[in-house]
Amino acid sequence: MEIVWITGRDLKLDLASTTEIGLIEGLIKENISINVFSTTMDIRDNDFEHIRFRKIRFKGLETISGGFFLAKKLRKGTKILNLADCIIVDWCYIPSIISELRKIDKPWFIIDRGPPVYNSFLTKIQKRIWKRAWAIASDYATGSFVVSEKHKELVKRIDSNIHPHVLNAGTDLDDFDQDEKIIQNCVRIAYSGRIDKNRGIESIITLSKNLERENISHEINIMGEGDYVGRVKNFADSSDSFIYHGKITRDAVYEILKNTHFGIMPMPDKTVWRTASPIKLTEYMASGLLIIGQDHPGNRISENEVWSFLIEGTDWPDKTPLIINNILEKGNFIELSDLSRKSAKNYDWQIITQKMIKYINNQIKNE
Known part of the structure; x- marks a missing residue:
């Protein structure tokens, strides 16, 4: 299986990216080929292919600018996407790239490591993007991932027909x-x-x-x-x-x-x-x-x-x-x-990863 993973995390600088790294490494151990799209600079010596896209590192503009540059990158790099068996996308970029995802016509999954957490005007904008991402996923995604049962309940308030798979935080x-x-x-x-x-x-x-x-x-x-x-x-x-x-x-x-x-x-x-x-x-x-x-x-x-x-x-x-x-x-x-x-x-990453693969295969099979 080949998976394209589009993440909003910086895999080198963001401590929270431990989740992405743990899952990606777990997938690789299960003989799955991974292509990662991220904003990480100068990433090397990994067992996965990495494609970098830009974003403006200014609070409030990161998601919007990242989505803009990601969409441009995807339009140029459709070969990688066409070879993929499925695509995993952070919720923050789904509204920006849904047109590309629909053109490619591959199974894709929304992954949500948590909704926006700050109380500010910019957060209100991000919360709108978050709700829109889930509304889009409800219509077009093959499946979805959340981090907890309480998170699952929160998402189901947007659309009761959504049935996410819970990916708890793990460890190595x-x-x-x-x-x-x-x-x-x-x-x-x-x-x-x-x-x-x-x-x-x-x-x-x-x-x-x-x-x-x-x-x-x-x-x-x-x-x-x-x-x-x-x-x-x-x-x-x-x-x-x-x-x-x-x-x-x-x-x-x-x-x-x-x-x-x-x-x-x-x-x-x-x-x-x-x-x-x-x-x-x-x-x-x-x-x-x-x-x-x-x-x-x-x-x-x-x-x-x-x-x-x-x-x-x-x-x-x-x-x-x-x-x-x-x-x-x-x-x-x-x-x-x-x-x-x-x-x-x-909560070893390998146990969590194996459950993730089983869910992906079942969702693709039943689509």
Whole structure:
């Protein structure tokens, strides 16, 4: 099988592109040939063909400009598309290239890693594009992919006839250190992802203050970039226990997680986060971390996991120090860490990829 994958992610710079990379590598291991269209610059030494298209890297213009340049590229590169058995397209580009997709007349699938998340005028425009993309997919797509059951429910509000396949965030256990973790003198905690105000980042600062108040020796490592970096930097400058690393490579993130005990899921209980399937969660698990943060469907992978200590409500930073103290007193961290890592095996990219291939084949067969 040959697949063309059109992604809106930068495969080198965007930490969220771990999903695309994991799935693409999984498909290749299943002997599927992949051609990737993306805006990534200078990508090489991969087992897939890469075709770059331009976009204007200015907030609000990225999707529209990327769609314009992608449509031009597709008109010139129809040979690759004509050889494909199917095409996978990020929702953000579907309104721009639907004419090309209909001309090519190949099975195509919309993939949605989540609707727009920010509250601004530009986001309102993006939400219109998102709804339009799904409306188009309802009429013309062979199939569709979302990240969670809650996400599936959200999409079905647009059209009840849409029946997406859920692609949870996965992980590659080989990327993570498998040595036994021990808490000695300092509890190490990490957050990896966007540093945006609407993701509940202030609650991480509150957690650090509360741990300090309870005399729990700790180190919180923050990795990423976003609109709340100024606040995070200022607090890091005033605290010996709070470290901001900025935007770093995936390998650097994994190196920090290797020496970490708890992973934070701070995203608040709002629709956009309830429908999520964050890649950071499976990466925390693969590294043997225990999970802390606010409890809701988007912050957990399943119910009643003994290594997950999520708390309902916005006061989770006030209650978490007691939980950490209890774990330290019981001395059962090693056991819980091992269970977290074992649970991650159920979300190996290869397992998720095989389900994806089965769905694609069934949809094409039944079209």
